[in-house]
Amino acid sequence: MASIRNILKNSRSFKDGNFFLELKKILGFKPLSESFYEKAFTHRSMNIKDKKGNPINYERLEFVGDAMLSSVIAAYLFEQVPHGDEGYLTKMRSKVVSREHLNELGKELDLIKLVKSRIPVSNFGNNIHGNLFEALVGAIYLDRGYKMCEKFIFKRVINPHVDIETLEGKVISYKSLLIEWCQKEKNTFNYDVYEDTGKDKLKHFSVRLSVNDKVVAKARATSKKKAEEKASKRAFFAFQKQITKFI
Amino acid sequence: MASIRNILKNSRSFKDGNFFLELKKILGFKPLSESFYEKAFTHRSMNIKDKKGNPINYERLEFVGDAMLSSVIAAYLFEQVPHGDEGYLTKMRSKVVSREHLNELGKELDLIKLVKSRIPVSNFGNNIHGNLFEALVGAIYLDRGYKMCEKFIFKRVINPHVDIETLEGKVISYKSLLIEWCQKEKNTFNYDVYEDTGKDKLKHFSVRLSVNDKVVAKARATSKKKAEEKASKRAFFAFQKQITKFI
Numbered sequence: 001m002a003s004i005r006n007i008l009k010n011s012r013s014f015k016d017g018n019f020f021l022e023l024k025k026i027l028g029f030k031p032l033s034e035s036f037y038e039k040a041f042t043h044r045s046m047n048i049k050d051k052k053g054n055p056i057n058y059e060r061l062e063f064v065g066d067a068m069l070s071s072v073i074a075a076y077l078f079e080q081v082p083h084g085d086e087g088y089l090t091k092m093r094s095k096v097v098s099r100e101h102l103n104e105l106g107k108e109l110d111l112i113k114l115v116k117s118r119i120p121v122s123n124f125g126n127n128i129h130g131n132l133f134e135a136l137v138g139a140i141y142l143d144r145g146y147k148m149c150e151k152f153i154f155k156r157v158i159n160p161h162v163d164i165e166t167l168e169g170k171v172i173s174y175k176s177l178l179i180e181w182c183q184k185e186k187n188t189f190n191y192d193v194y195e196d197t198g199k200d201k202l203k204h205f206s207v208r209l210s211v212n213d214k215v216v217a218k219a220r221a222t223s224k225k226k227a228e229e230k231a232s233k234r235a236f237f238a239f240q241k242q243i244t245k246f247i
Numbered sequence: 248m249a250s251i252r253n254i255l256k257n258s259r260s261f262k263d264g265n266f267f268l269e270l271k272k273i274l275g276f277k278p279l280s281e282s283f284y285e286k287a288f289t290h291r292s293m294n295i296k297d298k299k300g301n302p303i304n305y306e307r308l309e310f311v312g313d314a315m316l317s318s319v320i321a322a323y324l325f326e327q328v329p330h331g332d333e334g335y336l337t338k339m340r341s342k343v344v345s346r347e348h349l350n351e352l353g354k355e356l357d358l359i360k361l362v363k364s365r366i367p368v369s370n371f372g373n374n375i376h377g378n379l380f381e382a383l384v385g386a387i388y389l390d391r392g393y394k395m396c397e398k399f400i401f402k403r404v405i406n407p408h409v410d411i412e413t414l415e416g417k418v419i420s421y422k423s424l425l426i427e428w429c430q431k432e433k434n435t436f437n438y439d440v441y442e443d444t445g446k447d448k449l450k451h452f453s454v455r456l457s458v459n460d461k462v463v464a465k466a467r468a469t470s471k472k473k474a475e476e477k478a479s480k481r482a483f484f485a486f487q488k489q490i491t492k493f494i
Contacts, residue, residue, distance in 0.1 A: 054329045063333045067314075067321035074314035075388065082301045086310045141322065146393040 008169035014015045019114060027140070029148065036061070036139035041132065042119035044136065058135035065138030068146070069097050072153045073162075080164050082150050092167045096157070102130030105157060111136065159236055178209075181239070187211050191231070193224050211239075258349035264360060273356050274387070275402065276363065283308070284387035288379065312385030315393070316344050319400045320409075327411050339414045343404070349377030352404060355467035358383065367454075407484060421479035428486070434458050438478070440471050454478045458486075 001232055023037055024030060031037050042048060044057040073096050076091050095101070106112070106129030107190065110122055115132060141149040151238035182189045189211050206220045209231040219230035270284055278284050289295060291304040324336050331339065342348070353359070353376030359368055362379060373395060388396040405462035425449050429436040436458050453467045456478040461486055466477035 005352075051330070052329065059333050060325060060331070060336065063336050064325050067318040071318040071393075072293050072312040074311050078307060078311050078385075082297070082299065084307070085302075086306050089307065089310050138325075144323075144399075146318075163464075 022114060026111075026136075027152065031142070031143055033143045035135070036143045040135040040139040041114045041116055043115055043119065045118040046116055048119075058132065061135035061138035061142075062131050063132035063138070065136065065139055066097070068137050068141045068149050069134065069153060069157070072150045073097065073158070076154075076158055076162070077138055081168075096162055097165055099127060101161070103127060104129075105161070106130050108134035109133070109156070163237075173229065174236045176228050177233070178232045178235055178239075181209050182211060188213065189229050193227065196220060209235050211235065266347045269361060273358075274399065278390055280390045283390045284383075285443075287382040287386040288358070288361045288363055290362055290366065292365040293363055294365075298361055299354070305379065308382035308385035308389075309378055311388055312381035312383065313344070315384050315396050316381065316400060316404070316480070319397045320344065320405070323401075323409070325406055326413075342414055343409055346374060346377055350374060350378050351376070352408070353377050353380035354398070356380070356403070412485075420476065422475050422482050425479045425486075430457060435460065438475050439476065443467060456482050458482065 018039075019035065019041075020031070039056055040058045040061050042057045044055065046057065046060060048056040050056055070093065073093050077084070079093055081089060081092065100142040103126055111132040112124070112128060115121065115128070117124075137149060137153065140152050155231055164225070180187065181187075187207070190213075192208040192210065193205055195203065195208075197204045201224050204220055205224050207218065207224070207228045207230075208215050208226075209217045209219075217231040217234035219227045219234060221227040221230055263287055266288075267278070267281065285305055287305045288307050289304045291302065291306060292445075293304065295303040297303055309411075317340065320340050321336070324331070324339055328336060328339065358379040359371070359375060362368065362375070364371075377410060384396060384400065387399050403418055426436065429432065429433075436456070437460075439457065440452055440454040441454075444451045449469050451467055452471050452474045453465065454471070454474040455479075456464045456475075457461050464478040464481035466474045468474040468477055
């Protein structure tokens with residue numbers, strides 16, 4: 001792998017030291033074998049090959065990351081949903097690892113800023129976020145093994161985002177859930193909605209949701225209702241522990 | 248889980264002690280938490296439920312086992328097939344974990360003899376073998392963790408059965424491969440084919456394949472050619488290490 005690293009090190013993003021600094025923040029631990037992560041952020045347009053002519057980019061790592069996500073979440077759901085049969089568990093898992101959700105996870109970590117590519121980042125479709133997330137999970141497995149990979153998936157996917165009640169479709173509206181919780185806990189809340197179309201062709205609205213006079217979530221969407229629901233969902237995850245107790 | 252164990256222990260197959268003796272032979276290690284394995288061999292027809300009314304049988308464990316098989320084999324193929332892209336690796340994996348192959352694995356270990364069911368074993372379809380195998384892998388993961396589960400998959404699936412050359416479709420005929428190898432290594436070989444229709448409606452043939460005057464594989468099929476190929480494939484796996492060197 002030494003030769004690959006030399007090639008990659010000559011690039012801006014891996015050479016200037018910021019790459020591993022940023023990466024460490026995302027991972028929460030120190031990588032042992034840096035080459036896996038360099039690969040996880042190399043787009044095929046770089047056209048880099050190893051000695052045997054095999055392409056070096058993140059695509060193959062997605063295959064490994066996807067499998068690890070599936071396993072960790074399978075084991076988690078098996079324990080958490082004792083009444084669910086095989087088919088039900090499979091359906092729940094597919095909600096967690098949906099393309100849409102993986103894209104959100106990648107965006108949240110802003111993985112795209114670390115990618116090395118000859119194509120401008122703005123030309124990528126939305127799926128690059130999820131693909132980079134899968135590749136990163138694959139790199140973690142290959143670098144540090146299953147336990148560490150599982151830990152990362154708990155930290156970045158399960159703890160902040162997987163709520164069994166929600167997956168089971170019991171939450172119909174995050175807004176009403178949040179209001180109910182605020183009322184019960186005697187918290188004040190306020191949805192500050194304003195038009196925020198900007199350069200978009202469609203009319204857009206933004207919302208600032210405050211709880212006890214502190215902004216806890218922001219969101220933007222094409223209708224007031226959608227923006228409020230989105231902000232409520234974000235706030236829900238911020239207060240998840242407290243709210244879940246309440247449900 | 249104590250109550251489940253008590254219920255299950257009252258059954259013939261778990262009570263007489265043979266169950267854990269046989270199981271240990273299959274696993275190659277001592278189970279820590281026996282209840283996972285009892286569950287892995289309990290058919291839904293037993294109609295056993297836990298305190299909360301959730302059914303206890305091997306079906307949910309299949310979900311976990313399937314995920315673990317997918318992960319271990321994904322990581323293995325990632326390393327072994329460096330030229331394969333995501334799609335190619337996915338295709339190769341699906342050959343390894345095909346329903347047919349899983350059924351063969353379950354049959355090989357004769358898992359069905361350990362199953363507890365109110366339905367006669369002869370009434371089960373062919374898929375029970377693969378289902379039990381998946382459930383067993385799931386039980387191993389839950390009992391002993393990923394590393395041990397990986398070890399088991401290497402011992403029972405990858406080492407004896409996964410041949411990259413074969414998966415890549417490079418072996419067109421096992422018979423010609425075997426003959427070529429025998430000739431090169433100066434081994435004598437003999438295909439002893441005879442009609443063996445028995446009670447079947449269709450004509451069947453059996454074959455005994457000997458290498459150096461020792462029977463190394465037997466097979467039965469609806470044509471001489473098919474029976475010979477089947478026996479050759481079995482012999483191939485028996486001599487895999489030697490033959491792979493030769494390819």
